Amino acid sequence: MPDETVLVINAGSSSLKYELRDATSGARLGRGIVNRIGHDGTALRYQVSGESPVERPLPGASYAEAIAAMFERFTEAGARLDGLVGAGHRVVHGGTEFSEPVVVDDAVLSRIDALSSLAPLHNPVAVECIRLMKEHDPDLPQVAVFDTAFHATLPWEAYTFAVPEDVAAEHRLRRYGFHGTSVEYVTGRAAALLGVEEDDVNLIVCHLGNGASITAVRGGRSVDTSMGFTPLSGLVMGTRAGDFDASAVLYLQDAAGMSTREVAELLERRSGLLGLTGDSDMAAIRDRAQRGDDAAQRAVRLAAYRVRHYVGAYLALVPGLHALVFTGGIGEHDDGFRAAVCEPLAHLGIEIDPRRNSAPVADDGGLIGEGSVPVAVIPTDEEAEIAHHTVNLVRGTSTPQTERTPDPSQT
Template identity: 45%
Template sequence: MTDLVLVLNAGSSSLKFQVVDPASGEVRVSDHLERVDESGGFEAALAAMQESVEAAGIGRDDLVAVGHRVVHGGDRLRDPTLVDDEVVATIEHLVRLAPLHNPPALAGIRAALATYDDLPQVAVFDTGFFADLPPAAATYAIDRDVAAAEGIRRYGAHGISHGYVAGEVARALDRDLDELDQVVLHLGNGASAAAISGGRPVDTSMGLTPLEGLVMGTRPGDIDAGVLLHLLRHGDLDVDGLEDLLHHRSGLEGLAGGHDVRDLVRRLGEGDPDVCLAWDVYCRRIRKYVGAYLAVLGGADAVTFTAGVGENVPVVRRDALAGLEPLGVVLDPARNEACAGPDGPVVVSADRSAVAVLVVPTNEELAIARDVVALLG
């Protein structure tokens, strides 16, 4: 009998789930339940999910475990971990570092513990891939005692995706992962960059929380900390108002009044001035990080785009890499335009490019499923 893993990714009002065969990579069931908070919470969502799984002919005996994506594991939760009361308490404590992401993950875990009480439950952490960042990359230049007391360091995020994609790049280029220097760009509504050498990260754009780094759908990425102090003192905002601004009213949403990139591409073509500026800010930030990480790595073998925007929007890849030809990054326009939503890794760089440019579909669910079976032996 095939050993299948149920993988859950709980959002604030949604539940994504897949039943995955970790050995073959086959997805047996995949769905996305919306408006979970309006339809009885995660317990009701789990019941609806069970119906879908059973309708696909998959019984409980076919499942060997449940895997959970959790954004923030802090310093204590680094590796894939069997869920118990102590782990649940630690994830709850870390809500202060990921207030939008850890609470729904907790709700999903608690609902799954009740629904699948006979199966091992494993939490896999987005921050885990970056747990061993070099100290110079992980350390913020603030009072070291304050930083130590509050656990302030660069934790990163999207690590499940970055780690998976780095491995796929090695396979696509028929190279040993240990010998590759890579820049991976995970571009979705949330976005992050990572510099990866020999399969291990040496820098990443997200920081203590998932707010830092690239411009995102509704988050600003890098911002002068003085701006936040100014807004608290003079902008008629309290801490909650500032949090709302940074999480929901910034990034592309704040600059262009929308964050659906497909709509923004249309408005860009119409010459909408707000979108034109937002687009320039968005792509400039990506380009800046690519250049910085080429410097950190001392050159790279590959630059890779992944996630919803990175995989499906050729104009982002074109504009983000524009001007990097002197650094050896040369896109092939025809290959790039032809590549949207690929089924597997695709090279879109020109033959003369010293750095390979790839588009690689991410697969966090498969990566989680593999981590689960590796932990369980």
């Protein structure tokens, strides 16, 4: 066990994921998850690197009990928790308050809590888990890393909605963007792969999973992204509709008598791939499509079309593009979907090598096409990015928050 470690915590609406990492190398030493917190069937699953996973029931456990079980399991596994340098927490929404990771004190925690109306399923549990960790060890630094932070560099014209400024200001209406921690990690890895300085790299990053987004990166900074005020907009996702005319929401409320909650349930949980096929898993849908299932074929075609739609738009925003990058569960593992996206884009210099595309992806990624616009697959590792920021902040080597500002030429 290394002398110094860092703990990474990702609190979901009913789950707690965590990893223990080497504070110097970033290597994963162990990981765990507590599922169905507060519900029947709550269970902890933990795996020390190189060993078989351990699972145990935690009936109806709360987040406090989940964290206690996490530390108990660490002790059983022989982890040296006296070497912890800090705990890094994934926080979904930082609003305009937070454009960089921060060490959490009571004032910061209160500011994060005040943003809960923008992410009601996620920010409150992140706040609760940070509080519980501070109670468990008041001297251990707690660091918040925000999914929205990487997109703090969006220029005004990219984040602004064309509504009256007073309404937008009062209700904090703007494009925030999400998946920023993943995109930031992938941007760094892509720059290294391509031999380009991170501050100079120009990319279109396709984070494709059950939740999916695309980000235009110019000079290492986010300049546009498909997710907006919430993670609903943009691409076709597992259960989310993606881009949807706001007037259609009003129509459903008036003509169909649907409540706001019912429309939200429709667009967030019953749409996307699930609404088109009855299945939210892209691998299963592509298998059905290959067997001739018409609904599955249409869904794949629509999902790929929406990706190409954004790629085309972002080509106009990122001159001197170094690469089109795929990441996320679908982006990393579904060679057929990557082909469905790229093959119609050959006229734009986006071409993939079928042999490379179907080969296993290396841990640090690789090129699958070297046309005039190279195409790369790079596995994401949000936990590594959170660990990196946590260690740097605790050791005082991080970039000050004031330095993550929009490109002056784009404001």
